[in-house]
Amino acid sequence: MTTATAHTDSAAPLLELSGVHTHIAAYHILHGVDLTVPRGEVTMLLGRNGAGKTTTLRTVMGLWRASQGTVKFAGQDITRLATPQIAGFGIAYVPETMGIFGDLTVRENMVLAARSARTAAQIDAERLAWIFRLFPAVEKFWNHPAGKLSGGQKQMLAVARAIVEPRELLIVDEPSKGLAPAIINNMIDAFDQLKKRGVTILLVEQNINFAKRLGDNVAVMDNGVVVHAGRMQALAQDEALQRSLLGLAL
Template sequence: MSNDLLTLEGVHTHIGAYHILHGVDLRVPRGQLTMLLGRNGAGKTTTLRTIMGLWKASRGRITFAGQDITALPTPQIASRGVAYVPENMGIFADLTVRENMLLAARAAKNASQIDEQRLKWIFQLFPAVEKFWNHPAGKLSGGQKQMLAVSRAIVEPRELLIIDEPSKGLAPAIINNMIDAFAQLKASGVTILLVEQNFNFAKRLGDTVAVMDNGQVVHSGSMKALAEDEGLQQSLLGLAL
């Protein structure tokens, strides 16, 4: 059996008249954290949205846990154990933190039915979620909203967590907290696919990496190897570290 939980083979995506993905090949190994890097406009967010079925692949194949999910609607993909945190976080601002969490806990009819042990674990990862439990989510800071978005994604057990730019706009202290939380999630057995622009964030967390440019994956391999090769960083990402 393949060690890859998620694979994309030759995936093309059109949005209206625009051809955004040009044959994406991507492998996400089970139990690892895979970084998806690239310049702005490279196709990273489109890749995540295509995996989730929010935009349909016009060609190619997407496989999750050995099953073809290319043509499945988004709710069916999610029900297989895939959670997606978009760049805009998708927080319901007028609802409390508790109500946001309850919406994501599909098996619970009220907050008391959310798995108590799992909730305690989430509170340990993100103390702000417990602190602001009864506060309107719209009143939270950017970092606290990001913590809530990830907490919603993991309030039920997931096999794969897909997150788009979790460190964007966050203070360094919050970023360190987020890194610790993702490391704990990975240690718990969750497979993570993470789009990130912060290279220092990426190299601290990533096991494997794929770099996109112009709608294709142009490099894949070990995150450690990329982090140690400044010439490769410069050519792929335009970075001078």
Template sequence: MNLLELQGVQTHIGAYHILHGVDLQVPKGELTMLLGRNGAGKSTTLRTIMGLWHASQGSVRFAGRDITQLSTPQIAGLGIAYVPETMGIFADLTVKENMLLAARAARNAQDMDDMRLKWIFRLFPAVEKFWNHPAGKLSGGQKQMLAVSRAIVEPRELLIIDEPSKGLAPAIINNMIDAFGELKAAGVTILLVEQNIHFAQRLGDTVAVMDNGRVMHAGSMAEFSADTQLQQRLLGLAL
């Protein structure tokens, strides 16, 4: 069963035609990798799913519901969390205040789900360590951990993340891989845009490869990893 489906999605940004009929399926309970060269349309696809840009043609369906024309707050309210490539951290607020903003059901830090916070602290110890520090003072890796932590501070059905490993040290990438593995095991459906092939191979259940604003290939990650000729043709490199 697919939790998220895009059919024939076209997106224009001003005079630019970026997506040229994207067909994408994200199976429920699995981790789907969205791969492709720079400029292939991956980030635009994520932003279109979230309603930050609206599709000019085609449809976006979540849990069987057409969400193509919904606003971004409405889409988020359905249980979809989005972590952009820029991470969207509020630099002048503390880590705690960033988390509290994302925990919409909580009026103060004491109202946040204690068991869920302990789970997040175990996944990302830096979030607990720097709880009362300004988020702008964190390292790049710590900011990425905070961005993901905000996305999961309340239960979500779908987690959409744009290049979570970008610029991170290998040790932090491994920590991130472990965390996403736990999220997947907890039943969260995940859609990741990723350039780090090691990251993609270790985590992905299914894969979709984009080029020129279209999905050129979709299937299992294991089969894609084993087919070096297909990798070379679609990505210009072998895994």
């Protein structure tokens, strides 16, 4: 009986948006978004610029409030909750701007993100060692001002900060933007390792090759709605569908 219940729970999506509308001032940005993010997998959110991808992420996090529809996390309605409450469920968000504190050191940025630690010594040592293996630059520049890091190093720090404590869901907006191919490979490896640890990942991405290599599932947005959802591999193999949805081929 217990096993059956656990199986049902694990089969349910971790994150589910149903009929979500979002208005920002006078602008109606999301027009009824339906999005399902299965547990333990990587879901890519694709679409042209202005399709509503970032607004979708910000609405999930409560940074912008849905005017209609529901957002559920692990079966619980989080639509009306404040951002700190949503984060408290084990959801980490890395915005496109990365949101790091440039005047603080890498170490200070990490301590700020680790809510259970007041000093670097109080951060879980095993977890920190794992993060250092994922992102060697975080260890290398531990005592350097974060503002002096390169774009790729800042992105690594932003993701490292998001996972300094265990998370159930990691949401990242355009992680590969402006990164060199070697850093992109490093980022793909890091997300793959996170997935193997049971973290569910939702990524907004413009780099189609990145999406194809990493994604299990894909949702494509256009004009504030999801116009296609399915397995990433199926979209990667269908050039006609790619052109009709994205105006390009993978």
